[in-house]
Amino acid sequence: MSKKRRTFTTDFKKQVVALYENGKGRQDIVSEYELTASALDRWITQFQQSGSFKEKDNRSPEEQELMELRKRNKQLEMEVDILKQAALIMGRK
Template sequence: MIALYESGKSRQDIVREYDLTASALDRWIAQFQQSGSFKEKDNRSPEKQELIELRKRNKQLEMEVDILKQAALIMGRK
């Protein structure tokens, strides 16, 4: 569909022919032009990607804190 659009076929014709919503086609066109990919992870903004990485790092640190608390309790009993 992107190739059809880029070869000159109108948005209206593509939407009608393939029974799409105009917003879906627009999103696909924008994603393809931005990154050449239709995968959501390839089309994230840098801020969104950073937020995901920070949340992942936060979870890891929370797990490490829990492990250290457990170790402290065990060591305190001895």
């Protein structure tokens, strides 16, 4: 039987990180709130890096640039397709 994936509010994450930062043991927090150690570690890292738990706020500059380039590439591919279709239509006239 698999556990149902739980979601946590930003306020809850901040409170848990604050407990850790104020000296409460990592394992104590994990046990008391039935968290995974990896989730707690991720929240601590995210909050220390950017003050945010949103993935987009915690991307490296390289990850952000890659996403922007992929988006731009997709846009340019669409423009090329439109121009090809226009060229075909204009060629028929």
